[in-house]
Amino acid sequence: MTEFNTRLVHGPAQNDNQTGAVNVPIYTSTTYRYPKIGAAVQYDYGRSGNPTRQYLEDQLAALEHGTRGLALSSGMAAIHTALAIFKAGDHIIVGDQIYGGTFRLLNQFFERWGLSATPVDTRDPAAIERAIQPNTKAVYFEPVTNPLLQVTSIAAVAKVAKKHDLLTIVDNTFLSPYLCQPLPLGADIVIHSATKYLAGHSDVSAGAVITNDEKLGDRLYFVQNALGAVLSPEDSNLVRRGLQTLSVRMDRQQANVKAIIAHLQPLPAVKKIYYPGLFGQPGYETLSSQAKGAGGVLSIELADDVDAVKFVDSLQLFQLAVSLGSVESLVELPSKMSHAELSPAEQLKAGITPGLIRLAVGIEDQRDLIADLDQALAKAV
Ligand SMILES: *Cc1c(COP(=O)(O)O)cnc(C)c1O
Numbered sequence: 001m002t003e004f005n006t007r008l009v010h011g012p013a014q015n016d017n018q019t020g021a022v023n024v025p026i027y028t029s030t031t032y033r034y035p036k037i038g039a040a041v042q043y044d045y046g047r048s049g050n051p052t053r054q055y056l057e058d059q060l061a062a063l064e065h066g067t068r069g070l071a072l073s074s075g076m077a078a079i080h081t082a083l084a085i086f087k088a089g090d091h092i093i094v095g096d097q098i099y100g101g102t103f104r105l106l107n108q109f110f111e112r113w114g115l116s117a118t119p120v121d122t123r124d125p126a127a128i129e130r131a132i133q134p135n136t137k138a139v140y141f142e143p144v145t146n147p148l149l150q151v152t153s154i155a156a157v158a159k160v161a162k163k164h165d166l167l168t169i170v171d172n173t174f175l176s177p178y179l180c181q182p183l184p185l186g187a188d189i190v191i192h193s194a195t196k197y198l199a200g201h202s203d204v205s206a207g208a209v210i211t212n213d214e215k216l217g218d219r220l221y222f223v224q225n226a227l228g229a230v231l232s233p234e235d236s237n238l239v240r241r242g243l244q245t246l247s248v249r250m251d252r253q254q255a256n257v258k259a260i261i262a263h264l265q266p267l268p269a270v271k272k273i274y275y276p277g278l279f280g281q282p283g284y285e286t287l288s289s290q291a292k293g294a295g296g297v298l299s300i301e302l303a304d305d306v307d308a309v310k311f312v313d314s315l316q317l318f319q320l321a322v323s324l325g326s327v328e329s330l331v332e333l334p335s336k337m338s339h340a341e342l343s344p345a346e347q348l349k350a351g352i353t354p355g356l357i358r359l360a361v362g363i364e365d366q367r368d369l370i371a372d373l374d375q376a377l378a379k380a381v
Pocket residue numbers: 074075076077099101142171173174192193194195196205206207
């Protein structure tokens with residue numbers, strides 16, 4: 001049972017199943033009995049360990065080729081957990097297009113605790129090397145960024161990082177282990193907002209941290225237990241269930257993306273398409289070298305004479321909402337939503353134009369999705 005899709009469905013063996021249940025139970029107990037004083041027990045308290053959470057954590061570790069997985073209460077809790085292994089005076093290099101919430105955590109929280117960060121374009125290994133300081137401890141990045149889907153080579157970053165004794169930390173939310181497994185490519189820590197593809201149904205907030213290094217695993221577990229932002233048993237079960245259909249969902253999402261692009265590309269109302277999963281697109285070669293696909297998110301730049309606000313407001317099947325990776329299709333206007341905190345000048349510098357639209361494509365019928373895009377375009381031209 002070594003193939004990925006089979007492992008998605010079956011997961012690790014259950015070790016205490018006396019009923020024949022094919023799924024792990026949801027253990028709600030927050031405390032566990034000691035047989036006698038001083039006995040060695042696997043579980044003693046729900047924050048420190050829970051069998052349902054453990055099952056998911058083992059499954060996540062296996063899917064990412066790691067040895068230790070941790071499930072947290074959100075993607076941000078996972079990122080907080082990973083970054084909390086550093087200490088005051090440390091410095092990290094971060095991708096300059098990472099998730100806005102991660103920037104906020106670094107600039108408005110960790111900065112106060114003495115962990116500093118320098119943003120660089122991680123597509124350029126030389127730029128990473130130039131940003132290294134004597135106190136630099138890690139490079140943190142997303143191999144496919146939001147909303148412009150810029151692609152960074154995990155192997156190239158890991159090579160620079162290893163040369164300088166730095167950790168490589170990858171937020172793999174946009175690709176998921178189905179499409180990309182950063183640990184075998186040289187990463188040390190992988191992070192997920194499991195709220196997105198892993199859970200896949202917009203009904204649970206969750207995060208994950210995975211490593212293949214035993215000592216790092218111990219340091220990360222210490223933080224998970226000390227900070228306490230653990231994933232509940234109920235939500236652990238939702239992520240476990242979501243994972244079983246990860247590849248089926250992503251196959252459909254990617255097929256839908258490709259159909260949408262084939263339809264939109266010739267239209268004069270669409271100026272540009274960002275999706276590194278297609279030959280000829282920037283980042284295609286790098287992406288193909290490290291991932292099986294680019295996922296279910298694409299961005300489009302509407303022509304100047306198309307009203308972007310009117311377009312997104314007119315969509316009916318695509319719901320106007322942030323987030324991604326779910327079964328339902330969503331649309332987002334970065335300049336007014338996810339990146340609204342940036343000034344217009346900062347937005348332009350980051351490539352966020354007023355006509356940039358991000359689509360997070362779901363698993364609906366592609367003809368319905370295309371018809372929705374067409375009717376909204378007709379209203380917005
Ligand atoms: C959503 C997201 C996060 C944050 O995850 P939450 O589950 O919302 O806390 C982090 N990184 C990326 C790339 C994301 O898309």
